[in-house]
Amino acid sequence: MVRATHWVTTLACVALLVSGVELVISHPRFYWGENGNVLTPALFSFPIPSSRATVPTGYGYVLPDQNGWSRYLHFEAAWILVLIGGLYLVFGLVSGHFRKGLFPRAADRSWSAVSRSLRDHLRLTRPEEEEAWSYNVLQRLTYLGVVFVVFPLFIWTGLAMSPAVTAAMPTVVTVFGGRQSARTLHFLLTLLLVLFVLIHVGMVWLAGFRRRVTAMITGNASGHRKSV
Amino acid sequence: MSEISRRQLITRGLAAAAGLSGLAVADHIADRYGLFPPDGGGVYGPGETLTYAVHRILTQHSFAREFSRGQISNPPFANETAPPTDAFKRFEADGFRDWKLSVDGLVGRSTTLSMDDVKRLPARSQITQVVCEEGWSYVAEWIGTPLVEVLNIAGLLPQARYVVYFSIEPDTWESIDMADALHQQTLVTYAMNDADLPVPFGGPLRLRVPRQLGYKSVKYLTRVTVTDNLKRFGKGLGSASADAGYAWYAGI
Numbered sequence: 001m002v003r004a005t006h007w008v009t010t011l012a013c014v015a016l017l018v019s020g021v022e023l024v025i026s027h028p029r030f031y032w033g034e035n036g037n038v039l040t041p042a043l044f045s046f047p048i049p050s051s052r053a054t055v056p057t058g059y060g061y062v063l064p065d066q067n068g069w070s071r072y073l074h075f076e077a078a079w080i081l082v083l084i085g086g087l088y089l090v091f092g093l094v095s096g097h098f099r100k101g102l103f104p105r106a107a108d109r110s111w112s113a114v115s116r117s118l119r120d121h122l123r124l125t126r127p128e129e130e131e132a133w134s135y136n137v138l139q140r141l142t143y144l145g146v147v148f149v150v151f152p153l154f155i156w157t158g159l160a161m162s163p164a165v166t167a168a169m170p171t172v173v174t175v176f177g178g179r180q181s182a183r184t185l186h187f188l189l190t191l192l193l194v195l196f197v198l199i200h201v202g203m204v205w206l207a208g209f210r211r212r213v214t215a216m217i218t219g220n221a222s223g224h225r226k227s228v
Numbered sequence: 229m230s231e232i233s234r235r236q237l238i239t240r241g242l243a244a245a246a247g248l249s250g251l252a253v254a255d256h257i258a259d260r261y262g263l264f265p266p267d268g269g270g271v272y273g274p275g276e277t278l279t280y281a282v283h284r285i286l287t288q289h290s291f292a293r294e295f296s297r298g299q300i301s302n303p304p305f306a307n308e309t310a311p312p313t314d315a316f317k318r319f320e321a322d323g324f325r326d327w328k329l330s331v332d333g334l335v336g337r338s339t340t341l342s343m344d345d346v347k348r349l350p351a352r353s354q355i356t357q358v359v360c361e362e363g364w365s366y367v368a369e370w371i372g373t374p375l376v377e378v379l380n381i382a383g384l385l386p387q388a389r390y391v392v393y394f395s396i397e398p399d400t401w402e403s404i405d406m407a408d409a410l411h412q413q414t415l416v417t418y419a420m421n422d423a424d425l426p427v428p429f430g431g432p433l434r435l436r437v438p439r440q441l442g443y444k445s446v447k448y449l450t451r452v453t454v455t456d457n458l459k460r461f462g463k464g465l466g467s468a469s470a471d472a473g474y475a476w477y478a479g480i
Contacts, residue, residue, distance in 0.1 A: 027363040034295075035357070037305035037364035052362060054308050067361060068473030069272075075480065076275025163359050164283050164439050164479030168290035179357065179365055 002097055003219055005088040008080065013193070015077035020190060022070035025063060026051045030187060034178030043184060078158060085151060101135060102144055108137040132207065133221055146196055150189060157186040262389065262405070266458040266466030267476045280477045287479070288407045292438035295355045300421065301366035304358075306428030309397070309447060316396050316448060324432035329378070329416070333392075333453035336383025343432060346416060349373035349381075354413060356438040358445070361478065368429075370436050372417035376410045378452065387456045390466070393435050394451040402446050402467040403458055403476070404437060413438050416449065441478035443469050 029045040049059040092098040160173040160182035176182045215221045263281035332338035391409040394401040415436045425431035430447030437444040458466045466476035
């Protein structure tokens with residue numbers, strides 16, 4: 001179940017990223033607070049061509065508008081993510097996956113254990129074979145952060161951009177100081193998640209890509225005597 | 229091993245069957261309570277239907293956020309519109325004195341209102357945000373009469389399910405369900421920030437639907453028609469935006 005939800009989530013995230021990039025292209029400017037448009041100063045912006053003529057980009061051309069399908073895809077993928085995320089949460093709680101697999105082991109719940117693991121990582125010390133088939137403390141903390149902080153914030157900042165949802169629950173957006181703040185945070189979370197994925201895939205690569213990915217798909221940690 | 233995989237097979241089969249029948253039940257309920265958007269078919273249909281159905285169950289009666297006078301954007305941002313047609317320019321030349329709003333379809337009697345008729349209806353002022361699907365936004369004060377006042381003059385028939393509304397510009401029309409059509413904030417707007425509604429912002433008349441994205445707020449409103457079936461309009465997807473590949477429901 002953990003494996004199935006992982007790969008569905010991966011597909012949904014790819015769809016969200018591709019469509020999200022298209023949406024940014026229609027207005028590659030970010031603001032803070034309640035309002036922002038081409039008449040107000042941007043917090044930051046990207047020097048890329050836009051799919052809208054109203055955005056002053058300095059380029060002499062306008063990209064084709066891809067927002068129609070991008071928006072449809074973005075929200076459908078978001079639903080898949082939310083539904084599969086709910087399934088993962090229920091399963092993680094019931095099966096003990098969170099307790100046993102994600103929360104740091106009792107022995108690791110100290111700053112010294114975390115800094116030791118950090119030191120090992122920075123020195124690129126290869127873990128013992130036995131240890132390498134379970135998550136180490138840094139991995140556990142990172143995964144917990146992604147599952148319980150980054151993804152919920154993604155959904156939250158996304159909902160904060162909905163005029164109907166914020167009509168029913170204004171606090172969803174006012175806690176961020178306004179709609180444009182929510183949009184900017186939604187974008188910054190994307191950068192954070194992309195960074196996580198790059199490191200995540202990089203680590204899998206270092207640990208032996210084929211064997212690890214086979215294990216992530218089939219659940220069969222071949223070459224290792226105990227199934228994880 | 230075969231024992232376990234058989235048991236797994238049965239459990240999974242049952243789970244799948246339960247899931248499918250759950251979907252079938254949901255489908256039936258959604259259809260019965262009008263929770264299917266007109267663009268609810270195709271690959272993106274499930275996502276659109278989920279969004280629309282959930283919003284109709286949870287946010288049907290809620291009010292879009294209103295802001296204080298101090299939060300009004302100065303200057304507001306007028307999004308680009310196609311160059312005005314000759315028909316529009318003729319009305320503009322004499323200050324929109326002859327601009328008309330017609331109401332027809334599933335109403336007791338079709339009627340045509342002048343600008344003065346519209347302005348004589350109960351007025352409402354609201355400071356709401358215009359939210360564009362592209363990502364930008366601004367806040368302005370909008371003054372007009374709730375669409376429901378206009379509809380009441382013509383007399384809504386009980387079969388009414390959607391209100392379709394048209395701009396004088398070609399291929400510019402949208403529709404909303406009765407939850408939005410009867411909503412107090414859905415405003416036939418003729419003034420903005422204490423002056424007549426400027427042309428770049430949709431003057432002389434714009435239908436503001438603040439619980440949805442900006443593209444549902446059609447500029448240069450000339451006609452409102454009440455229907456029970458959106459199949460008869462355009463490609464049958466409910467709006468010019470949906471015909472062009474954008475979602476019909478824009479509450480996100």
